[in-house]
Amino acid sequence: MLPLDHLRGMTPGADATLAALAAGKNEVTLTTRGKLLVLVSRIAPWLIDHFAKKKIRKLFQDEITARKQTGA
Numbered sequence: 001m002l003p004l005d006h007l008r009g010m011t012p013g014a015d016a017t018l019a020a021l022a023a024g025k026n027e028v029t030l031t032t033r034g035k036l037l038v039l040v041s042r043i044a045p046w047l048i049d050h051f052a053k054k055k056i057r058k059l060f061q062d063e064i065t066a067r068k069q070t071g072a
Contacts, residue, residue, distance in 0.1 A: 020028040
């Protein structure tokens with residue numbers, strides 16, 4: 001369950017998003033993990049591409065194998 005600001009009825013993420021919009025920001029990163037991802041993406045985008053490619057190949061391994069067997 002998400003924590004709510006009972007006076008406003010919003011989650012902390014929604015509150016941060018609205019504050020960023022009011023400040024004129026184009027992007028909002030809410031978590032530390034997200035901030036780390038953005039930092040690495042700006043410094044070494046090839047590294048993010050490498051890990052994304054690896055993860056996608058793992059997720060769709062069955063489909064990739066099936067396509068190789070049918071020659072499609």
